[in-house]
Amino acid sequence: MSWIDIGALGDIPIRGARKVKTRAGCIAIFRTDEATIFATSNTCPHKGGPLEEGIVHGTRVTCPLHNWVFDLETGEAQGPDDGRIDTYPAKVEDGRILIDAALLGQKAA
Amino acid sequence: MKKLVIIGAGMAAGRLVEHVSEAGGWDITLFNAEPRGTYNRIMLSPVLSGEKTYEEIVTHDAPFYEEHGVTCRFGERVEGIDRTAKIVRAPGGDVPYDKLVIATGSTPFIIPLPGHDLDGVIAYRDLEDTERMMALQGGKKAVVIGGGLLGLEAAAGMHARGIDVTVVHLMGHLMERQLDEAAGYLLRKELAQRGINVLVSTNSKEILGRDGKVTALRLENGTEIPCDLLVMAVGIRPATALAAEAGLATGKGIHVDDQMITSDEDILAIGECVEHDGQIFGLVAPLYDQAKVAAATLTGDPAAFENRETATKLKVTGCDLFSAGDFAEGEDREDIVFRDPARGVYKRLVLHESRVIGAVMYGDTADGGWFHGLIKDKTDITEMRETLIFGPAYQGGAALDPMAAVAALPADAEICGCNGVCKGQIVQAIENGAGSLDAVRGATKASGSCGTCTGLVEQLLSVTLGDEFKLPTAQPVCGCTDLTHEDVRRLIKSRELKSQAAVWQELGWTTPNGCHVCRPAINYYLLADWPVEYQDDPQSRFVNERKHANIQKDGTFSVVPRMWGGLTNAQELRAIADAADKYNVPTVKVTGGQRIDLLGVRGEDLPAMWADLGRAGLVSGHAYAKGLRTVKTCVGTDHCRFGTQNSTGLGVRLEKKLWGSWTPHKVKMAVSGCPRNCAEATCKDLGIICVDSAFEIGVGGAAGMDLREIQPLVKVATEAEAMEWTIAFVQIYRENAKYLDRPYKWIAKVGLDWVQERLADEAERARLIAAFELSQTIYQKDPWAERARAEEAHKFAPLADLTLEAAE
Secondary structure (H helix, E strand, O other): OOEEEEEEHHHOOOOEEEEEEEOOEEEEEEEEEOOEEEEEEOEOOOOOOEHHHOEEEOOEEEOOOOOOEEEOOOOEEOOOOOOEOOEEOEEEEOOEEEEEOHHHHOOOO | OEEEEEEOOOHHHHHHHHHHHHHOOEEEEEEEOOOOOOEOHHHHHHHHHOOOOHHHHEOOOHHHHHHOOOEEEEOOOOOEEEOOOOEEEOOOOOEEOOEEEEOOOEEEOOOOOOOOOOEOEEEOOOHHHHHHHHHOOOOOEEEEEOOOHHHHHHHHHHHHOOOEEEEEOOOOOOOOOOOOHHHHHHHHHHHHHHOOEEEOOOOEEEEEEEOOEEEEEEEOOOOEEEOOEEEEOOOEEEOOHHHHHOOOOEOOOEEEOOOOEOOOOOEEEOHHHEEEOOEOOOOHHHHHHHHHHHHHHHHOOOOOOOOOOOEEEOOOOOOOEEEEEOOOOOOOEEEEEEEEOOOOEEEEEEEEOOEEEEEEEEOOOOOHHHHHHHHHHOOEOHHHHHHHHHOHHHHOOOOOOHHHHHHHOOOOOEEEOOOOEEHHHHHHHHHOOOOOHHHHHHHHOOOOOOOOOHHHHHHHHHHHHHHHOOOOOOOEOOOOOOOEHHHHHHHHHHOOOOOHHHHHHHOOOOOOOOOOOHHHHHHHHHHHHOOOOOOOOHHHOOHHHHHOOEEOOOOOEEEOEOOHHHOOOHHHHHHHHHHHHHOOOOEEEEOOOOOEEEEEEOHHHHHHHHHHHHHOOOOEOOOOOOEEEEEEEOOHHHHOOOOOOOHHHHHHHHHHHHOOOEOOOOEEEEEEOOOOOOOOHHHOOEEEEEOOOOEEEEEOOEEOOOEEOOEEEEEEOOHHHHHHHHHHHHHHHHHHOOOOOOHHHHHHHHOHHHHHHHHHOHHHHHHHHHHHHHHHHHHOOOHHHHHHOHHHHHHHOOOEEHHHOOOO
């Protein structure tokens, strides 16, 4: 897998998120603690809410529109809601955030 | 019989006489420089204040000494000790001894200020000093130098006799050896309320006199405080002169070993004159222990003195104060603090390695003895840590089962502090048929005021009625905790939790950092209760408050600039129109709160749009905030032929005062200039209707999911008062309401009566306003301007845009 550097870890606050635009659509990059990063689809499967704007807690995010909660590791919706978001490889190295370069090439679904 | 001579007849010596004469075998001679036997010196303060007489505090009288065959040599000052001949020399004749006990006590320290030898400058040590103070006529003036235990007792005692008293204390707070700053503050407040003038951090310079009599104290800053009597109560020194002259080892005091034996094996020493293991003593409990040990040593029984924790109580009627152990701050120490400002209660426990090592209490000291026991016994308190500060009444069952804790409360335990209702009354009301919270409220008033005890009352219902009663409302905040919002608010205040991490940790959150339900609530409680200490956490805010704009269903935002009181002008409107053009705003709408809403703005465009609007003087309208939204107004006296007051002006002033503050839920207000009520003030969270002679303020209106008319809060005569009441109302709501309770919901819980009563108290109103203004110094700033700056603005853009890069 080849990695692409998308920014500094410090650009995302702890328990915060930022989005990255790709040809496949927007990806949300979550920082759940000091050095843990997750990359998922930015779009809630319920009504399309932007997940980067949600509240990040533990390794989960709550959609800002209707409070659907997703596990960032599996992408599965939690609780009574049924749905999932795509998750993507991401890691932190030397304070930089790296995601899978394959995301560059994907065509929007 | 062997001869025992005791020099000094203070409290330690008195106790020694009792022990030794009980054991028998000694011929006792008791010397006392004071012309009397043993009396309870620590009760001199009640004698001074007139609550007791001297006769009542005498512990050993002539018949006692006669009965026990004690030879009394009172009023005689011992001149010397001849250790080789084993003789005590005294004016009335020498006395030989087999064993000698020195109990000369201490002498008060007199600061060698110029004028300290004037007539009318005294210490506070013995009955003579007390009588000097008692002889002062009502209306005379006295100064007490020293705000320690004795000084304050002297001051309060004289004050009770009608003397005009000023206390001058060198340190920053009263009783600094026994109290921490907070308790010292409460004590000072109490004394000041009684009319005792208390000066802290104050240096004395000179005692002034005329004809050899004291007339005034001059302070370092030049102020002169006139006085007819000056009492120095700045500390005591062990009286070691006699022992030192006899060649005994002395330091700060007369050196003794664990058996109370001095450097001469036939001479013992006890009381305030001794130094044991580097310590000297001023409180009575260890002195009694020393007397016991000395008695054992004399009779040949093994015993060893061990200094133990001593508790202090101030003997000033009405000042309930308790202190025990060590309460200095330290790295490996933790505090549990409980404050109830309304009742003037402060409690602080200092913990070290799961043990209580210090306790300071003010206002409610009923549990002092129990805490003192925990300190002395070094009890491991891990199991009861959560409820420890509430005292033994809460330690009945498993520490964390609130039902068991309530069941274990004694009948006289106070449940409702606001209305002074105890458990017994509530249980009785329930047994008499009050089967619901409302019924109990109706019967006893319990939980009818501030509502923080609602949970306790419900638990009592449950405990008393068993299965017949279903707990209705003990709703935890969320799945992260079993605590209710009310519990969390109370604990944040009482345990001084000042960060989210502290809340999660100390209150046992089951998740590492909360969830989307609790985080915004906790963030609000912390910033409302600790505006200075706590830093707002954007990551715990719902998107609208983090972005300072309202998210729409398509992920775009709406932008509402503030228009004070609904007023705008051509320049602002032009700026709004230009922004709408520049950022392709699809929808422009006028809101119900007299504002203009620009809908459909892309998140990335927000900072630039705010910068443009800011240049025209427009700031955030907080249309997204749990905070002050709008103050809607009518045109009032400016243009309207019916207007009775300047409602527009008042609305603008209110909005300028209140904007930027965070509240439990959104707050909407309105001011109507006459009862025709064109600003629709009667369905707002707070609405003001101006009438010809007054401003009628109503609260708790709603026109959302529920429709409510405001209830009258107060009618005031001036605009200034209307401002005052409005600010105080907002602050009391900020301090007490559950997150996401609009005022009408909150008022339904606590009762309008409670709100009115609190706000009617002028001092409370002033406190609320001051607290609000302190918070505003931090939170009243335009969030748009802050985020329009380049270093912040980039955060609104994507972290990266990979659509522009070529795929490999």
